[in-house]
Amino acid sequence: MVDIKEIVCREKSFISEAEYYSNKYQIPVNSISSENCYIDLSLENFLVFKQKRISNLFHKDPFLRRVKNYQRENMLKKAISYQAGKPKSILDATAGFGRDGFICALLGQEVTMVEENKGMCILIESALKRLPNRSYFNDAKNRINVINADSSKIKLNTEDYDTIYLDPMFSTHSKSMSNKELTFLKTYIDQEQDLVNAFLKKRYKRLVVKREKSFKSESTKKENIIYKGKSINFHVFI
Ligand SMILES: C[S@@+](CC[C@H](N)C(=O)[O-])C[C@H]1O[C@@H](n2cnc3c(N)ncnc32)[C@H](O)[C@@H]1O
Incomplete structure (x- = not known):
C-alpha cells in the first residue's frame, strides 16, 4: 500500500503538531521534502503524492456545504437509524477524509474512525485540529476517535457498535468529494480486498x-x- 514517508514542516508554529503525528504514526519530520509521498503540514495541510496534492479542511469547501446543512442529511440519518437525543456508536471502518464520520459526529453520534492509511489519518486529525473554536465543533471533535488500522482485522461482537459504516473505494462519488479529490484518491489508495464481504461475515x-x-x-x-x-x-444489512 502506498503511504506517506515523511511529514514536512517548514513553519515553527506547527512543529509540536508535526512531532505528535511523528510519534503516533512513526514517520520522520523533515523541513524539506525528500520523498514523493508526504504530508506538508501548515495551516492548510496537504497530502502530496507524485507531485499532486490534496487538502482536507472540514470548515472549507468542498465540504463546508455539507457541514452547514448537516441536519438535512436525511438519507444518512435513515441509514444509521438516527434518533434525536439518542446517540449511537458508529464504527466508520473506511474513514477516508473523515467527512461522513464528521457529519455523524455533528449529528451527536459517537464515531470511531478507522483508516488504514497514515496519510489519510493525519488529514483527518489535522482537519479536526483546524476547526474554528465553536462549541458545536468542539463537541463533535470530542465524539471522534481516529484509529490507524486495517478495519477488516478488527474483532467485533454484536454489541460493540450500533452501526458499522462502510464507504468502499471506487464505488462512490459523494457530493462532498470533488473530481480532483476522487482522482487523487483513486491513484493514491489501492483497495483490493473485498471489505464489504469481510464485514458481512462479522457480527454486527x-x-x-x-x-x-x-x-x-x-x-x-x-x-x-x-x-x-x-x-x-x-x-x-441488519
Ligand atoms: C472512499 S474513501 C472513504 C471516504 C469517507 N467516507 C469520507 O467521507 O471521507 C475509502 C477509504 O477507506 C480506506 N480503507 C480501505 N480499506 C480499509 C481497511 N481495510 N481498513 C481501514 N481503512 C480502509 C481507504 O484507505 C480510503 O481512505
Missing part, C-alpha cells in the same frame, strides 16, 4: 454500505433495506 447490529447507484451486488447476502438517493444509495 447494523451494517451500512454507501454505494454508487449503478452498483450490482454479487454477494450472496442480500441487504434488508436500500435507501435511494440522487447519486448514491445506502445498503443496510
Whole structure:
C-alpha cells in the first residue's frame, strides 16, 4: 500500500503538531521534502503524492456545504437509524477524509474512525485540529476517535457498535468529494480486498454500505433495506 514517508514542516508554529503525528504514526519530520509521498503540514495541510496534492479542511469547501446543512442529511440519518437525543456508536471502518464520520459526529453520534492509511489519518486529525473554536465543533471533535488500522482485522461482537459504516473505494462519488479529490484518491489508495464481504461475515447490529447507484451486488447476502438517493444509495444489512 502506498503511504506517506515523511511529514514536512517548514513553519515553527506547527512543529509540536508535526512531532505528535511523528510519534503516533512513526514517520520522520523533515523541513524539506525528500520523498514523493508526504504530508506538508501548515495551516492548510496537504497530502502530496507524485507531485499532486490534496487538502482536507472540514470548515472549507468542498465540504463546508455539507457541514452547514448537516441536519438535512436525511438519507444518512435513515441509514444509521438516527434518533434525536439518542446517540449511537458508529464504527466508520473506511474513514477516508473523515467527512461522513464528521457529519455523524455533528449529528451527536459517537464515531470511531478507522483508516488504514497514515496519510489519510493525519488529514483527518489535522482537519479536526483546524476547526474554528465553536462549541458545536468542539463537541463533535470530542465524539471522534481516529484509529490507524486495517478495519477488516478488527474483532467485533454484536454489541460493540450500533452501526458499522462502510464507504468502499471506487464505488462512490459523494457530493462532498470533488473530481480532483476522487482522482487523487483513486491513484493514491489501492483497495483490493473485498471489505464489504469481510464485514458481512462479522457480527454486527447494523451494517451500512454507501454505494454508487449503478452498483450490482454479487454477494450472496442480500441487504434488508436500500435507501435511494440522487447519486448514491445506502445498503443496510441488519
Ligand atoms: C472512499 S474513501 C472513504 C471516504 C469517507 N467516507 C469520507 O467521507 O471521507 C475509502 C477509504 O477507506 C480506506 N480503507 C480501505 N480499506 C480499509 C481497511 N481495510 N481498513 C481501514 N481503512 C480502509 C481507504 O484507505 C480510503 O481512505
